[in-house]
Amino acid sequence: MDTHTVVVGTSGTTAQDVIAVARGNARVELSAAAVDALAAAREIVDALAAKPEPVYGVSTGFGALASRHIGQDLRGRLQRNIVRSHAAGMGPRVEREVVRALMFLRLKTVASGHTGVRPEVAQTMAVVLNAGITPVVHEYGSLGCSGDLAPLSHCALTLMGEGDAEGPDGTVRPAGELLAAHGITPVELREKEGLALLNGTDGMLGMLVMALADLKTLYTSADITAALSLEALLGTDKVLAPELHAIRPHPGQGVSADNMLRVLAGSGLTGHHQDDAPRVQDAYSVRCAPQVNGAGRDTLDYAGTVAARELASAVDNPVVLPDGRVESNGNFHGAPVAYVLDFLAIVAADLGSITERRTDRLLDKNRSHGLPPFLADDAGVDSGLMIAQYTQAALVSEMKRLAVPASADSIPSSAMQEDHVSMGWSAARKLRTAVDDLARIVAVELYAATRAIELRAAGGLTPAPASQAVIEALRAAGVEGPGPDRFLSPDLAAADAFVRAGKLVAAVEPVTGPLH
Numbered sequence: 001m002d003t004h005t006v007v008v009g010t011s012g013t014t015a016q017d018v019i020a021v022a023r024g025n026a027r028v029e030l031s032a033a034a035v036d037a038l039a040a041a042r043e044i045v046d047a048l049a050a051k052p053e054p055v056y057g058v059s060t061g062f063g064a065l066a067s068r069h070i071g072q073d074l075r076g077r078l079q080r081n082i083v084r085s086h087a088a089g090m091g092p093r094v095e096r097e098v099v100r101a102l103m104f105l106r107l108k109t110v111a112s113g114h115t116g117v118r119p120e121v122a123q124t125m126a127v128v129l130n131a132g133i134t135p136v137v138h139e140y141g142s143l144g145c146s147g148d149l150a151p152l153s154h155c156a157l158t159l160m161g162e163g164d165a166e167g168p169d170g171t172v173r174p175a176g177e178l179l180a181a182h183g184i185t186p187v188e189l190r191e192k193e194g195l196a197l198l199n200g201t202d203g204m205l206g207m208l209v210m211a212l213a214d215l216k217t218l219y220t221s222a223d224i225t226a227a228l229s230l231e232a233l234l235g236t237d238k239v240l241a242p243e244l245h246a247i248r249p250h251p252g253q254g255v256s257a258d259n260m261l262r263v264l265a266g267s268g269l270t271g272h273h274q275d276d277a278p279r280v281q282d283a284y285s286v287r288c289a290p291q292v293n294g295a296g297r298d299t300l301d302y303a304g305t306v307a308a309r310e311l312a313s314a315v316d317n318p319v320v321l322p323d324g325r326v327e328s329n330g331n332f333h334g335a336p337v338a339y340v341l342d343f344l345a346i347v348a349a350d351l352g353s354i355t356e357r358r359t360d361r362l363l364d365k366n367r368s369h370g371l372p373p374f375l376a377d378d379a380g381v382d383s384g385l386m387i388a389q390y391t392q393a394a395l396v397s398e399m400k401r402l403a404v405p406a407s408a409d410s411i412p413s414s415a416m417q418e419d420h421v422s423m424g425w426s427a428a429r430k431l432r433t434a435v436d437d438l439a440r441i442v443a444v445e446l447y448a449a450t451r452a453i454e455l456r457a458a459g460g461l462t463p464a465p466a467s468q469a470v471i472e473a474l475r476a477a478g479v480e481g482p483g484p485d486r487f488l489s490p491d492l493a494a495a496d497a498f499v500r501a502g503k504l505v506a507a508v509e510p511v512t513g514p515l516h
Contacts, residue, residue, distance in 0.1 A: 005029055006104075008111045008126070010037045012312035013104075015304075018209045021129065022101035028126045030111055030119075037113025038122055041320040045116035048326055049075070049191045056328050057195045057318050058116075066417075079194030080160065086153035086198055087163060089138030094151065094203075095432075096166065099137050101206025102148065103129055103155050105311075106197065112314035115196040116326070121187050124159055131182040132168030133158065135175070137203075143413055144334035144424030147315065148203035151425070156197035161186030200315040201334045207428035208307050208341055212300060214435050214500075215344065218442060219297055220515050221504045222351055223256050225445040226289035227263035228467055229358040230270065232452035234369050235282040237261060237270045245290065252297030255516045257290035262512040268462035269453070283367075285357035292354050296347035303340035310337055334424030335407065341427035342405035348434045349396070349403040352441040356396045359389055359445045362452050375451050375482070382485040385448050388492060392444040395437045402434045443495040446504060450474055451482050458482075466511040473507035474498060 006017045009031040020026035030038075048055045054069040070078050107125045110117045135158040141150025157163035161176035179186055187193075230237065240261040245254045264270055281287060318328045363385055365373040376384030406427035412419040450471050453463045463471075475481060479494045498504060509515060 007031050008034055008104075008108055010034050010112050012112075012314075013108045014311065015209045015212065015307060018101055018104060018206060018311070019213055021104040022097040022206060022210065025100075025132065028104065028107065028129050030122055030126060034111040034113070034122070035119050038111065038117060038119040041113045041116045042118050044320050044324050044326065045192050055318075055326055058191045058326065075191050076189065079189035079191065082194040083153050083156045083160060083189070083198065084162070086149050087157045089141035089150040089154055091139035094137040094139060096134050097210065098203065098207055098432075099134050099151075099155065100129065101210065102137070102151055102203045103135070105202035105206055106152060106155065106200055108311075109200055109202070109314045109316055110196065114314040114319045114321070115316045116192040116320045117196045118190065118193065121159070121189075121193055121197075124184065124187050127182075127184055128159065128179075131178075131184065133175075133178050133182065133184075134166040136164040136166065136172060139429065142203060142425035143411065143418070143421035144201070144204060144338055144426070145332065145418055145421035146317070146414075147198065147200040147332045147334070148425050149198050151203045152198035152200060156194065159187045159197070160189065196316050199317050199332050201310065201332065201337055201424065202315075204334055204337045204341065204424035204428040205307065205310050207432060208303065208337055208344075209311075211341075211344060211428075211431050211435050212304055212307060214439075215296075215300055215348065217502050217505065218348075218435070218438050218499070219256075219293060219300065219351070220259065221442050221446075221499050221502075222355060223259035223289075223293055223515070224263055224466075224470070224504055224508055225355065225442055225449055226256075226286070226293065226358065227260040228449035228453060228470065229362060229445060230260070230282070230286050230289070231264055231267050231463060231467055232269070232362055232371070232449050232456060233282070233286060233358075234269055234272045234456075235286050237264045237267070239282070239287050240264070240290065250291075250294055250298055252301070253290050253294030255297060256293040259512075259515045260290060262515065263466045263508055264464050265466065265512070267464035267467065269456055269464075272461060283357075283361060285354050285361065289354065289358075292350060296351050299343055299347045303344055306336055306340045333420075334422035338407035338422040338424030338427045341424060341431050342403075342407050345399075345427070345431045345434045346403045346405075348431075348438045349399040352396045352399045352438050355441050355445050356389070356392045359392055359448045362448045363389055368452070371452055371455060375448060375455065377482065377484045384485070385451070385488075388444050388447065388488055391492070392441050395441050399434050399437050399441075402430045402437075406430065439500050440492075440496050443492060443499045446470075446474070446499060447479065447492060447495045454481050466508045469511050470504065470507045473503060477503065 142148040158175040165175040373379040374384030376382040406423040
């Protein structure tokens, strides 16, 4: 539980603040500057609303219906109707942290003063977040253009006291009942406000921010497990020398090689060979780990740059400009975010693929350089980790399917007014699954590599101090070591939790110093 307060100003927000609100339940407040900007922009909208000339989003219909001028007596109904009609999602509920990120990021844009929303609407958004009320948002309904329309509409519906929402106790109730229970007055939407609440890239951006945080941990964890596998396979750490990576200066590659080298420092296993038969080179999955992991790291950095730009953006249509103009635009198109979401799914799939190949090598007596088949206690009687690798392979196969880009699959909508869309929401949803799968894949390699190192140690070889620290922390977390066959699923689940929580990184850093 995060007890600090995130102050929303006029100039965007940070990834750290998004995560604090989405996952840590940090309190949200509007800055005085944001309230002033909201009030100033609203004055402009009110002035335009009073004029006889139609202004898109203020006194017209929306999308393909934008040609109709709407009289003042119908404008409140128009704003309510757009929310109700666009809250058309279907399928399973979206995770609470995603909805909180979605709401917070929409508030970020509203607070910029470019949307024309009244201060009291923004204040209600903050109050609903602080009350722990989470609108029910469904899996399907966003094409990632005109923003995440259906998901944001379900959130706006809660502000109106309609639809369903989850309370802080986890119970789903009618939103009106939840607002009343917390003393929150539903908003009465006025000109421009319904449109402003649902016209943004906030869902896909929130999921990008959280995926980047998770992948950062997983990439460091994968550097560690790659080092453990290299050690267990009696590989050479000479390929990790900094001078070799300096002559191909991709930043991520150098970082991954350095992480692996520090994990392996002091190892008594690296460079030893079965039957005194030296290997000139290790297999690609071992030798090229820094190149693959590092290229993924560089992709994370690029995606982080896109996320930072989007976090600094005010995404709405139309927007209120400082000179008083209200202008239509295409900034709601999710292409920049969609592309990097797909890119991250591709590199995650490849990291999962190379990780699984090392695990398979550890289990194959013909390629493991002296380890027992499947790391079994009594091969034939025991199957060892045979089916753990099957599970890992199934996850890798799914990740390859998830790597097919959603952003290449535009589909027209709104009577061809919205004839090209980003599918960024879909890209984000499949990336979340890919991140979960990758954590499980890394956990299986961790499980296999630590068992293999313990078997080597039983034969008289001394592992690196960092490797020993990992083994001790993993065993303390309830993950058992070598021995006869047992119910494997609980061990694998515990290893997965160990990786996801960052405990693998935390176990080695007292020995290695901070990894990157």
